[in-house]
Amino acid sequence: MPHTQPSPTRDKPTLTPQPAATAAPATPRAALSLEARLAAVDAAMTVRLDEAALTYEVNTAHPATVVDLADVVTVPLTLTLQPDPGPAADASPVTALLERARHHMQTDGWCSGTLTDENGAVCLLGAIRKEAGGNRSLEGDAARIVLDAIRRQFGDHVDSVPAFNDAHGSGRTPLRILADAARLADARGL
Numbered sequence: 065m066p067h068t069q070p071s072p073t074r075d076k077p078t079l080t081p082q083p084a085a086t087a088a089p090a091t092p093r094a095a096l097s098l099e100a101r102l103a104a105v106d107a108a109m110t111v112r113l114d115e116a117a118l119t120y121e122v123n124t125a126h127p128a129t130v131v132d133l134a135d136v137v138t139v140p141l142t143l144t145l146q147p148d149p150g151p152a153a154d155a156s157p158v159t160a161l162l163e164r165a166r167h168h169m170q171t172d173g174w175c176s177g178t179l180t181d182e183n184g185a186v187c188l189l190g191a192i193r194k195e196a197g198g199n200r201s202l203e204g205d206a207a208r209i210v211l212d213a214i215r216r217q218f219g220d221h222v223d224s225v226p227a228f229n230d231a232h233g234s235g236r237t238p239l240r241i242l243a244d245a246a247r248l249a250d251a252r253g254l
Contacts (some may be wrong), residue, residue, distance in 0.1 A: 174235025
């Protein structure tokens, strides 16, 4: 710390640096061998790498997946106690298409990896395409609504309807998405 001394030529004190205090001599220790120093550096680096790996995992962790009860409770897809009434008479074209596609998938079965398998089971887009009857505009509108319904529930990281369909091991979730998409289309008046 600087020390103030009065100056003989002026009334104001001036600051003059004090020499640094010399450190007390260290107590003699046994010198570490090269192997011991390398082992110490290795241990320190291992700790730092473990901390860095943990930080990376925390920073890149995905949000927890919410489990839907419909995915846990399993029932046969063909079990229906009453016939499906089908689309309402006043339903919009896209809503009616999505309800027919859901009914088609529920009765003929679900598949993945192809639009329609050899047994007649369909994927999400396969059901929409069959029920659209060649109307590509209506099919495209329905597919966009299905993708919107998927992203509402599962986030924007879902790239496409086929990718979503093929990511599931059963038709329960795709059937539920078709029902949700039909409700969404109805709410939008499509």
